[in-house]
Amino acid sequence: MARRIYRFLLVCYCASHALAADTLYQGGDSIAMAWLNTLVSKNGLFTLGFTWLGSAESSAGYLGIWYYNNTSHPFWLANRDKPIADSSGVLALDGSGNMKLTYSAGDLVHFYSSPSSTTNLTAVLEDSGNFVLKDANSLSDRILWQSFDDPTDTFLPGMKLGINYTSGQTWSLTSWTSNLVPAPGAFTLEWERDTQELVIKRRTETYWTSGPLTSNTGFENIVIESAPLDFSYINVSNADEDYIMFTISANQYTPQDRTIFSMWQMKYDGNIVDNFTQLEYGAASCKGNNADAGCEKWSEPACRSSRNSNFEFRSGSFGITVPRKNDDNSSLSISDCKDICWKNCSCFGVTTIGNHTGCTFFYGNFTPDPTGRQALYDIIVQPEPTGQVPPGKRKWLLIILAPVGFVSMMGLAGLLWFLRRRRLREKYLYELLTLDSTNDTPELENDGNKGHNLKVCSAATIMDATNSFSAENKLGQGGFGPVYKVIC
Numbered sequence: 137m138a139r140r141i142y143r144f145l146l147v148c149y150c151a152s153h154a155l156a157a158d159t160l161y162q163g164g165d166s167i168a169m170a171w172l173n174t175l176v177s178k179n180g181l182f183t184l185g186f187t188w189l190g191s192a193e194s195s196a197g198y199l200g201i202w203y204y205n206n207t208s209h210p211f212w213l214a215n216r217d218k219p220i221a222d223s224s225g226v227l228a229l230d231g232s233g234n235m236k237l238t239y240s241a242g243d244l245v246h247f248y249s250s251p252s253s254t255t256n257l258t259a260v261l262e263d264s265g266n267f268v269l270k271d272a273n274s275l276s277d278r279i280l281w282q283s284f285d286d287p288t289d290t291f292l293p294g295m296k297l298g299i300n301y302t303s304g305q306t307w308s309l310t311s312w313t314s315n316l317v318p319a320p321g322a323f324t325l326e327w328e329r330d331t332q333e334l335v336i337k338r339r340t341e342t343y344w345t346s347g348p349l350t351s352n353t354g355f356e357n358i359v360i361e362s363a364p365l366d367f368s369y370i371n372v373s374n375a376d377e378d379y380i381m382f383t384i385s386a387n388q389y390t391p392q393d394r395t396i397f398s399m400w401q402m403k404y405d406g407n408i409v410d411n412f413t414q415l416e417y418g419a420a421s422c423k424g425n426n427a428d429a430g431c432e433k434w435s436e437p438a439c440r441s442s443r444n445s446n447f448e449f450r451s452g453s454f455g456i457t458v459p460r461k462n463d464d465n466s467s468l469s470i471s472d473c474k475d476i477c478w479k480n481c482s483c484f485g486v487t488t489i490g491n492h493t494g495c496t497f498f499y500g501n502f503t504p505d506p507t508g509r510q511a512l513y514d515i516i517v518q519p520e521p522t523g524q525v526p527p528g529k530r531k532w533l534l535i536i537l538a539p540v541g542f543v544s545m546m547g548l549a550g551l552l553w554f555l556r557r558r559r560l561r562e563k564y565l566y567e568l569l570t571l572d573s574t575n576d577t578p579e580l581e582n583d584g585n586k587g588h589n590l591k592v593c594s595a596a597t598i599m600d601a602t603n604s605f606s607a608e609n610k611l612g613q614g615g616f617g618p619v620y621k622v623i624c
Contacts, residue, residue, distance in 0.1 A: 160259040169225035179263040211290035216318040248281040291400040297327040298379025314492035322471040323406035329378040357430035364389040439481035445518040451508040458500030485515035
């Protein structure tokens with residue numbers, strides 16, 4: 137009985153902590169991984185707490201902020217490159233004015249340390265999704281630290297991309313390593329103040345550009361037409377800072393039953409996806425040698441550029457005899473794998489392993505699967521030169537065209553034979569027309585003419601008969617048959 141009461145009290149305690157408000161207060165408030173308690177913004181859109189990320193075989197704990205109930209991909213993470221292996225994580229705002237993330241092995245992340253004794257700090261999860269540490273003693277609630285200054289892979293309304301020259305603060309996004317591993321990946325999204333455009337870089341090299349900001353509503357390579365939201369871009373450029381941000385508002389296409397919110401997530405492959413409109417742009421359109429829609433052509437080797445090669449994501453297989461090589465480095469994303477394969481002229485394709493990290497390279501021919509049921513690989517393809525057919529396709533063309541050509545030739549021979557026989561018949565009938573049509577003899581016997589019985593008729597009658605014979609295909613039976621009769 138006592139055990140049941142203990143369990144009941146434990147459930148009530150956990151439930152009370154799970155229903156946390158939006159604020160941590162200095163002096164003892166905390167978010168504990170073991171208790172599953174959270175902060176929830178007043179508008180109910182955002183939650184701050186601990187979640188587990190990764191595959192079922194390899195997952196770890198993270199402190200993050202997510203939109204609605206999407207715990208599988210928080211838009212902000214405190215310890216993206218320092219996963220917690222157990223359930224000992226705790227976020228606390230202590231009495232000395234320190235806000236930090238700790239776990240069983242010690243301090244993990246120090247967000248803020250007060251330079252002097254203070255007693256009235258608060259950490260609030262705001263309705264914008266920004267987690268803000270404030271000094272409530274100041275008249276304006278001075279901001280001491282905020283998550284918007286340390287973004288992960290997501291751009292929210294009110295967030296900045298750019299630089300603060302006074303503090304040295306920079307704002308940029310960095311993709312996850314894979315869709316399961318939130319550690320910093322290969323791609324970044326930055327604001328380029330000199331060209332007034334957004335730039336996606338892969339390992340510091342420019343990969344894609346948005347084109348210049350054409351107005352406060354769009355970029356050259358970001359086209360959002362008839363979207364269920366209106367986007368407005370704000371560029372601030374002065375001696376202190378230079379940044380871009382965006383705001384949103386409802387329009388005539390906005391669903392009446394949907395919350396008005398939008399955020400741009402940089403995926404692990406470098407593409408940008410807007411969660412509200414589901415519009416995508418960015419690195420996914422860049423496949424190697426294409427330089428359209430903002431893409432930058434990839435660098436050497438010459439074996440790729442001279443052949444106009446490109447990467448394609450296709451279903452199929454590499455045979456068991458095709459040479460391959462594994463690299464299980466967990467910091468390698470699929471884009472790193474593709475870059476390594478691209479620079480090796482012997483590489484035909486690549487895929488990832490484990491938590492969608494690491495690489496398997498293939499050095500032989502790929503067999504496509506038209507049904508799309510087999511595994512998917514990133515393979516390097518190159519368009520065939522105009523007018524040329526590769527040897528393998530040429531063989532199949534010969535196999536297909538040979539019988540077709542034979543049948544066509546036989547059909548042509550038959551047609552020529554038929555036309556020749558028809559000309560002979562027409563010539564023969566024409567000779568009949570040249571006879572004296574005024575001859576009173578009712579019937580002209582054809583002695584010695586192999587049994588042909590001929591009757592001299594008018595030209596019109598004979599031509600009508602000829603047409604009739606042709607229509608009924610009677611003149612083609614047996615060449616000049618034994619008897620032809622024309623009834624006049």
